[in-house]
Amino acid sequence: MHIVDGALSNPVVIGGAIAAAGGIAMGLKSLDLDRIPTAGVLSASFFVASLIHVPIGPSSVHLILNGLAGLLLGWAAFPALFVGLLLQAVFFGFGGLTVLGINTVNIALPAVLTWIIFGRLIAKGTPVQGAVWGGIGGAFSIAATTAFVAVSLALSGDEFLPAAKLVLFAHVPVMAVEAVLTGFAILLARQVKPELFYKGASA
Template sequence: MHISEGVLSAPVLVTGAVLSAAGVFIGLKKMDYEKIPEVAVLTSAFFVASLIHVPIGPSSTHLVLNGLLGILLGWMVFPSIIVALSLQALLFQFGGFTSLGVNTFIMAAPALIAYYIFAFPVRKTNHFLCALAGFGAGVTGIGFGALFAAAALIGTGEAFLNIAKVIVVVHLPVMLIEGIITSFCVIFLKKVKPEILEVNR
């Protein structure tokens, strides 16, 4: 879901940068100094998790899990994701610095949406409800991410309409897988270490 450099138009790049900067600013305000190690090491964990390829039919997909990250971090998901994407831009040139703002927004904004809709039901004691909310968070994270990526491309030019459609369609199965995995993951955390979910953000 990373849009590489040199593709998007100036207005889209600037809009993405401004929105992400605002998100990062709010996220940093909410992150006390004592929270830094927690957010950082969690970001490392998600970075490592994104290296995992899960099979899907004859192909495979790598995990994103931004919905889950959103549930765990709330607004702090913005600093977390911008830091991870900066490193990717630095080491792998995947994404990149000019499109950093747009790419951060594409991943972090859906995570925040997932947080506002599903963070409350996930904390419920009912396991079925919790699993359902986890599924919703996974689907939301990828679904909105694909939509925002498509919007960024279409905003650059009408010519990108077909690619934008392909991106959304390709992400449909990924959405399902992320939903399933996030759902199981939330249940697991609830059984093994509920305080990770309980913390008030």
Template structure:
């Protein structure tokens, strides 16, 4: 899933870098204080899950758990996944620094799409139904990421087109596994802490109201 240094054309690298910066800016702006712990946990989850690589041409096969990150974090999945990719590039040489922007977009943007498509319906469903939607939300980003990776490689030269096709088919088992894991995770979240699937905008609006109520209560007690 990580594209390595030297595989992409300069214009693809520049375009990916610009889009990644835009996504990071939006994600940081939408990061509420109460979701910072969840952001760290999901960034670490991505980091650990994607450490085991099976090389496939210029890319590799591994779990990434981006769907769950998109459901919980929304646009904040950009900085969460960016940190994981940066640390992997620095410490283990996975991907690379020149392709960091492209890899971030390829992995984080599908996560955001999954969050936008499924978070609302999941938050309104009972745990069992939410788990089914969570499975789709876990599998879809993998499919989209493979498509984005294929586009990135295809735009860099005809020589990469066979590898681009291989990336999609190699990740079909990953889609199934990610869907099952995400379904189980969503079921647990809906049972234990469903507010994790509240959108960042809603969470931002909720926190000041909660603080205001608490402050008013303290004033009355005083």
């Protein structure tokens, strides 16, 4: 999912950086003193969750869970996921520096969209109903991320179009896995700590 330095055209990279700065500013505004520890610990847990490899057929995929991050953090998902990407680039060498902005937008904007669309739905009804909406939200955020990656590649040049399409198809199984996992994660959270999402949806 990471785009590396040098692949994208300058307008896409600069546009991404500006959009990311805007999103991060929105997220930081929603983070008052009381919410910083929650956002920080959640940001760390999503970092750890992204190291989990889930088997799928002969291969395995690592989790992204940006939909779940959005559902729990709202706009704060922007700075939280940015921090994750920054640490990955600096200490693991994944991704790049100049593309940090566009990579943040590609992962965090779907998270925020998921929150806007599904945030209220997962808190309503029975836990199972909430889990189903959460699963749909999880699949939606991966689909949106893949689409954003494809668009940023396609905007940079026609020669990337086949690669962009391939990325889209390759992520269909990832979408299914993320949907199921997000759904079950929300089911558990609704049963164990139901007040979690009521608070999250209003913040």
